[in-house]
Amino acid sequence: MHRLTLAQIARGLAAKDFSAVELTEALLTRIGALDPQLNSFITVTAEQARAQAQAADARRAAGESGALLGAPIAHKDLFCTKGVRTSCASKVLDNFISPYDATVVEKLAAAGCVSLGKLNMDEFAMGSASESSHYGPVKNPWNTECVPGGSSGGSAAAVAARLIPAATGSDTGGSIRQPAALTNLTGLKPTYGRVSRWGMIAYASSLDQGGPIARTAEDCALLLGAMAGFDPKDSTCVDQPVDDYLAALNRPLAGLRIGLPREYFGAGLDPRLSDAVMACVEELKKLGATVKEIGLPNMQHAIPAYYVIAPAEASSNLSRFDGVRFGYRCENPQNLEDLYKRSRGEGFGAEVKRRIMVGTYALSAGYYDAYYLKAQKIRRLIRSDFIGAFQEVDLILGPTTPNPAWKLGEKSSDPVAAYLEDIYTITANLAGIPGLSMPAGFVDGLPVGVQLLAPYFQEGRLLNVAHQYQQATDWHQRAPEGF
Amino acid sequence: MQWETVIGLEIHAQLATRSKIFSGSATTFGAEPNTQASLIDLGMPGTLPVLNQEAVRMAVKFGLAIDAELGRSNVFARKNYFYPDLPKGYQTSQMDKPIVGKGHLDISLEDGTVKRIGITRAHLEEDAGKSLHEDFHGMTGIDLNRAGTPLLEIVSEPDIRSAKEAVAYVKAIHALVRYLGICDGNMAEGSLRCDCNVSVRPVGQEAFGTRAEIKNVNSFRFIERAINHEVQRQIELIEDGGKVVQETRLYDPNKDETRSMRSKEEANDYRYFPCPDLLPVVIEPDFLDEVRAGLPELPGEKRARFESQFGLSAYDASVLSASRELADYFEQVQTVCGDAKLAANWVMGELSSLLNKDNLEIDRSPVSAAQLGGLILRIKDNTISGKIAKMVFEALAAGEGASADAVIEAKGLKQVTDSGAIEVMLDEVLAANAAQVEQYRASDEAKRAKMFGFFVGQAMKASKGKANPGQVNELLKKKLEG
Numbered sequence: 001m002h003r004l005t006l007a008q009i010a011r012g013l014a015a016k017d018f019s020a021v022e023l024t025e026a027l028l029t030r031i032g033a034l035d036p037q038l039n040s041f042i043t044v045t046a047e048q049a050r051a052q053a054q055a056a057d058a059r060r061a062a063g064e065s066g067a068l069l070g071a072p073i074a075h076k077d078l079f080c081t082k083g084v085r086t087s088c089a090s091k092v093l094d095n096f097i098s099p100y101d102a103t104v105v106e107k108l109a110a111a112g113c114v115s116l117g118k119l120n121m122d123e124f125a126m127g128s129a130s131e132s133s134h135y136g137p138v139k140n141p142w143n144t145e146c147v148p149g150g151s152s153g154g155s156a157a158a159v160a161a162r163l164i165p166a167a168t169g170s171d172t173g174g175s176i177r178q179p180a181a182l183t184n185l186t187g188l189k190p191t192y193g194r195v196s197r198w199g200m201i202a203y204a205s206s207l208d209q210g211g212p213i214a215r216t217a218e219d220c221a222l223l224l225g226a227m228a229g230f231d232p233k234d235s236t237c238v239d240q241p242v243d244d245y246l247a248a249l250n251r252p253l254a255g256l257r258i259g260l261p262r263e264y265f266g267a268g269l270d271p272r273l274s275d276a277v278m279a280c281v282e283e284l285k286k287l288g289a290t291v292k293e294i295g296l297p298n299m300q301h302a303i304p305a306y307y308v309i310a311p312a313e314a315s316s317n318l319s320r321f322d323g324v325r326f327g328y329r330c331e332n333p334q335n336l337e338d339l340y341k342r343s344r345g346e347g348f349g350a351e352v353k354r355r356i357m358v359g360t361y362a363l364s365a366g367y368y369d370a371y372y373l374k375a376q377k378i379r380r381l382i383r384s385d386f387i388g389a390f391q392e393v394d395l396i397l398g399p400t401t402p403n404p405a406w407k408l409g410e411k412s413s414d415p416v417a418a419y420l421e422d423i424y425t426i427t428a429n430l431a432g433i434p435g436l437s438m439p440a441g442f443v444d445g446l447p448v449g450v451q452l453l454a455p456y457f458q459e460g461r462l463l464n465v466a467h468q469y470q471q472a473t474d475w476h477q478r479a480p481e482g483f
Numbered sequence: 484m485q486w487e488t489v490i491g492l493e494i495h496a497q498l499a500t501r502s503k504i505f506s507g508s509a510t511t512f513g514a515e516p517n518t519q520a521s522l523i524d525l526g527m528p529g530t531l532p533v534l535n536q537e538a539v540r541m542a543v544k545f546g547l548a549i550d551a552e553l554g555r556s557n558v559f560a561r562k563n564y565f566y567p568d569l570p571k572g573y574q575t576s577q578m579d580k581p582i583v584g585k586g587h588l589d590i591s592l593e594d595g596t597v598k599r600i601g602i603t604r605a606h607l608e609e610d611a612g613k614s615l616h617e618d619f620h621g622m623t624g625i626d627l628n629r630a631g632t633p634l635l636e637i638v639s640e641p642d643i644r645s646a647k648e649a650v651a652y653v654k655a656i657h658a659l660v661r662y663l664g665i666c667d668g669n670m671a672e673g674s675l676r677c678d679c680n681v682s683v684r685p686v687g688q689e690a691f692g693t694r695a696e697i698k699n700v701n702s703f704r705f706i707e708r709a710i711n712h713e714v715q716r717q718i719e720l721i722e723d724g725g726k727v728v729q730e731t732r733l734y735d736p737n738k739d740e741t742r743s744m745r746s747k748e749e750a751n752d753y754r755y756f757p758c759p760d761l762l763p764v765v766i767e768p769d770f771l772d773e774v775r776a777g778l779p780e781l782p783g784e785k786r787a788r789f790e791s792q793f794g795l796s797a798y799d800a801s802v803l804s805a806s807r808e809l810a811d812y813f814e815q816v817q818t819v820c821g822d823a824k825l826a827a828n829w830v831m832g833e834l835s836s837l838l839n840k841d842n843l844e845i846d847r848s849p850v851s852a853a854q855l856g857g858l859i860l861r862i863k864d865n866t867i868s869g870k871i872a873k874m875v876f877e878a879l880a881a882g883e884g885a886s887a888d889a890v891i892e893a894k895g896l897k898q899v900t901d902s903g904a905i906e907v908m909l910d911e912v913l914a915a916n917a918a919q920v921e922q923y924r925a926s927d928e929a930k931r932a933k934m935f936g937f938f939v940g941q942a943m944k945a946s947k948g949k950a951n952p953g954q955v956n957e958l959l960k961k962k963l964e965g
Binding site: 078079080086088093096098099100102197198199200201202204205206232233234235236312313315316318319320321322324325326336340360363364365368372 | 522525526527528530531532533534561563565567570571572625754755756759760761762
């Protein structure tokens, strides 16, 4: 049963091949048995899952038939879940039981999804390896000595290991797409504003976007259809109808114009990965796509711009974790300053502290213009690069990451090396456009991904291309040994 | 050396919206601690702000009323600092692009002149909560009911030159926000708070002196005293060879002094940046037109109308238009009695002293506008004299009758205008004072003029003030001339 995709589960549940309760029990057992190898879950909510599964079965018995009714998923542990610890993988929120549900959580629950728990991640979503969690690093099911990518590494590892068919993630600089690539999954970062951020604990507000991680584009379409939509509680959420993503899947690709940015194929890219990308391009050509080279000249400035804007916003967003109202508070504070210093000093991990300090510096009087304002200018340039490119092509394609998964600990002492792993993904966040990563082969037995980028609100096009590719290839069907 | 005072004021007006600026919580004053704090006000992880449109509308009203530049778009920014009653670790405010740009307000000074005070800007922001230091034995309690209450911070140019001008300006702002219905103006509850930036410079010098900011002065009286005290302190400091340092000071009304809170060096670097959770606010021309159409008559307009329509003096017009409630009261009295000058005299005279004596606001006046108007009508139609009218007014104030007519009737105060009755009464008075009558008739013109008043007094006394004074004069003269 654990090998089924969401779409197959929907058919199985509809055909009464099994019940949601049976499926949930099977997966809970599997999580109990296998997750100790991966550490992908922070919290397993077995009781709640059983109750939700029973409710889903009851709804089905009463005549309901939603595609996600009884579908098991789990949430990245930055989505607030009422009555359940929502930790952001931080000591700071280890004791935080959210009093409310995130909109994404609420919407998926309303659609009938059964949540099995909360997934591990980089602390406060800051990282590309899921090594910075207070609850220990997540391991890649394809090689448990390797990282699964990050920050949604728990989501990726759990789905790749078939512990759950799909999960929610969030993507601020690549945190859905990069772990999807490193674990042979399909992951979608929607257009900024497509999915509500209400209840998704903020890392960098102007870049954060929730989205699905699953094995297939079809499953991503199913989940996104339920997650997306206007939310009056999020001022940055866009009031625009949600496309029928499932209907979009089957459009033929004939005439699709694909752009290959020359900047994505330069130094730093593992040549074997480049080969995998080109093989994917050939496949898409067979499906009717045309290909041309394009330029995204400002991409070279993306990492510095991102590592100013994201930490700047984070330094402010994380100020509320002060030990006063919720979360970690140091023992016996002597006075207010001591309370602040020790609660935050003891509560936050090294990478979070590093970004808070970088962001605080970038916003400080005298540096604001040189860093923050300049970074915003670069951001506008990157956006116009994309807008220009999309005059010529319908889709931009390239590698999701420069390398396959690396060994645990390999880059944790060199933050800049880890930051460079985001090079292909962060431009989509800076521009706000949607991006998708899909499985595209293996290098040294480790999966690699191809990233597709589309104009604003063209998630349907991304899912369409990925689905058509997945109809013609079987990379995405390969499972890691032992899972 | 002659010194000139330079003052700029920052006024925080709490906007009278029903809910908070970024959440749906109520803004009612005085609720049990933390009962009006939602997830958003508590700064719960994952929560996001949604701007209250009513707060925008109120700010725009203010902008239109001070003839300000209203930019097409304005931007919220985060002001970052740590404080226990600041739940998010930043205050959402406005920095580079405030909703209200440059405008001005005219104030009336005591000498009758009008001075124009520049207003640099006014911006929207959220209030913080309150730290409660009593009752917690070495700890601090936090009440977040006030957190997220919408404020309009109104920043003046350094155009103010004395404590009295400062008070006049604050009063004018106070009147304006109440006219506009955007702030209840209750200074005791902190609905209108004032930070005073004060510096001094030698008369004739163009450059400003170093300023000190006096935080949170919350009454007209304290504003005047705090500024006067601070000016004195700065002058003495400089004349003693010292230097004013840029700092934030606190006014202590009990000791009538200001004291240092923190210096410039200790000041926070607030690390302002545009709030990524809120979009720029775009003010559409249609919205502006709609707000403009709904503006009430403003103090300045009302003052001018009182002068032109009612022929009131500039002073009377400015006093009567100082608050919307007082102006409405006056106009109601005027409508009832049809005599603006009498109405003005009574409102500014008897009514004002009555209210002052009992420390009442006009909306709690024991004499209603209809009652006062009715009273003035009876003066005009000679039913009662001005003197009797004051008695009737006092009776109305004491609740001794529903209307002037009722009081006059019940107390039998109706003026006697029947000349026959007055003649009978005068005859009695003259008979009772026969000696004086003799003396009067023997006197010359000058002496007679003096003595005449005596007879009038006796006559009025005999009639218990009810005889029509004009008739008494006329008939008495006739009789004495004999």
